[in-house]
Amino acid sequence: MSLNASTPAGEFKAGIRDTLPLVVSAIPFGIIFGALAVARGISPAGTLGLSLFVFAGASQFIAVGLVAQGTGIGLIVLTTFIVNLRHALYSTTLAPHMSHLSQKWLLPLAFWLTDESFVVAAARYQRADASPFKHWYFLGSAVLMYTDWQLSTLVGVIAGQSIPDPLSWGLDFAMSVTFIGLVVPMVKNRPMLVTVLVASVTAVLAHGLPNQLGLMLAAVVGIAAGLITEQTSEVSKTSEVSQADQ
Amino acid sequence: MNEFLLILGMFLVTFGVRYLVLAFVSRITLPALVQRALRYVPAAVLSAIIAPAMLITEADGLDFSLRNAALIASLAAILISWRTKNLLLTIVVGMGVYLLWRVLV
Numbered sequence: 001m002s003l004n005a006s007t008p009a010g011e012f013k014a015g016i017r018d019t020l021p022l023v024v025s026a027i028p029f030g031i032i033f034g035a036l037a038v039a040r041g042i043s044p045a046g047t048l049g050l051s052l053f054v055f056a057g058a059s060q061f062i063a064v065g066l067v068a069q070g071t072g073i074g075l076i077v078l079t080t081f082i083v084n085l086r087h088a089l090y091s092t093t094l095a096p097h098m099s100h101l102s103q104k105w106l107l108p109l110a111f112w113l114t115d116e117s118f119v120v121a122a123a124r125y126q127r128a129d130a131s132p133f134k135h136w137y138f139l140g141s142a143v144l145m146y147t148d149w150q151l152s153t154l155v156g157v158i159a160g161q162s163i164p165d166p167l168s169w170g171l172d173f174a175m176s177v178t179f180i181g182l183v184v185p186m187v188k189n190r191p192m193l194v195t196v197l198v199a200s201v202t203a204v205l206a207h208g209l210p211n212q213l214g215l216m217l218a219a220v221v222g223i224a225a226g227l228i229t230e231q232t233s234e235v236s237k238t239s240e241v242s243q244a245d246q
Numbered sequence: 247m248n249e250f251l252l253i254l255g256m257f258l259v260t261f262g263v264r265y266l267v268l269a270f271v272s273r274i275t276l277p278a279l280v281q282r283a284l285r286y287v288p289a290a291v292l293s294a295i296i297a298p299a300m301l302i303t304e305a306d307g308l309d310f311s312l313r314n315a316a317l318i319a320s321l322a323a324i325l326i327s328w329r330t331k332n333l334l335l336t337i338v339v340g341m342g343v344y345l346l347w348r349v350l351v
Contacts (some may be wrong), residue, residue: 021334025341046249054256058295063256067247077255084263086291091267093284096276098268110265119288173316176299177323177340179292184327184336186289199290200297204308207298215294221292223283230282 006131015120015140022116023144023222025178026057027152032174033158034062037164044157051153055111055146059083085216090118097125098135105135112142119182190233195226233238296320313351319344 030051037047042064048059048236059080066076098106121138187193199222206214276284292334300320304307323340330336 021337024334025337028341031328042247043249043344046253049249049253050256054260056256056260059260061329063252067252073248073252073255077259080256081259081263084260087260087264088267089284089287089291091264092271092276093287095268095271096281099273103269106267106269107265110268111261113264113268115292119292121295122288122296164312172342173299173319174337174341176316176320177337177344178333179296180320180323180340181327181333181336183292183296184324185331192286192289195290196293199293203294203297204301214298215291218294218297219287219290222293223286226286226290227279227283239256 004026006129006133008133008136011131011133011136012140014138015124015142016144018120018124018137019116019141019144021181022120022178023148025174026116026145026148028174029057030149030152031156031159033057033064034153035160036156037064038157038160039163040064042067043065044161047157048150054080055114055149056084056087058113059147070206075230082213082216086115086219087113087118089219090115090122093122094118094125094138101135109135109138109142112146114142114145115179116182117141117145148188174241189227191229194229195222198222198225267329315344315351318347 033051034047037050037060038044042050050063054060056062062079062083063076066079091110094113099107101109117138120141121134124134124137183196187196199218202221203214203218206217208214209217269327272350299310300317303314303316310317319340322343323336326332326339326341327336
């Protein structure tokens with residue numbers, strides 16, 4: 001990280017630069033969303049509206065699936081709420097770093113909080129340097145993700161009117177592979193590995209639960225497993241130290 | 247389907263979850279245990295999204311076989327990411343293996 005990065009413009013550009021790889025996979029994901037929504041009977045304006053105002057890829061996909069099944073608005077909104085509960089965890093993680101920001105910053109950054117920008121911004125906040133402009137980095141990441149999502153949705157809406165079954169391309173896999181690229185480098189120690197493995201197994205076992213509840217359950221169990229592992233290894237380290245002291 | 251109401255409802259719950267926690271948690275100090283737990287949030291949530299997408303197919307349910315392109319491509323992506331830590335390369339190789347596998351197998 002160079003010194004001149006800790007200016008607002010420098011942080012903003014660094015946020016954009018570090019988010020660029022994520023855009024590569026968000027583009028096919030957005031195109032698929034746009035094409036799928038139109039194919040399943042949502043109007044082009046409604047499809048663009050979902051991307052503009054909801055801006056939550058996974059929930060938008062799920063909503064389209066539920067609309068196609070004839071699910072009522074109340075249940076779709078409830079499902080959206082449950083799927084997006086993970087954002088409460090993200091917000092909790094970022095909040096201590098953002099307590100100095102005014103509403104002018106909190107409102108847009110909260111609206112633009114996605115899985116991708118969260119991972120990128122959280123990594124920036126965890127770097128030890130005392131840059132007072134890390135929220136500009138978050139902003140750069142968020143603005144790029146948002147712009148990309150709108151443009152790719154638009155391309156999808158246009159393409160979707162001529163393609164019969166966009167899901168058959170299998171491009172929805174782009175999201176999984178992106179998340180793999182984000183998670184694997186996080187596994188730097190044993191507690192983190194345990195978290196990943198336990199969350200994965202729980203998610204597969206609990207996959208049948210309604211309204212994506214399995215996702216929340218798996219996250220909570222995985223976090224607890226990581227904490228317990230951390231606790232256990234600390235205890236064994238402490239006992240090693242105390243034995244060495246004697 | 248009233249699309250306006252759908253978008254409004256989804257906007258309110260999505261933005262509500264994102265904003266309310268961000269605005270209010272920043273005013274209180276979290277207990278040390280909670281702060282430590284938060285470090286595991288990204289890995290736990292993302293793993294919980296990835297694993298079912300890797301292993302569960304719409305047609306066959308839980309599928310550990312070579313016919314499961316998502317599984318093969320995910321394993322390739324995990325390997326690349328582990329060896330190189332390069333996000334872009336991981337995405338490109340993962341998608342490449344996935345699309346190729348679907349065509350070939």
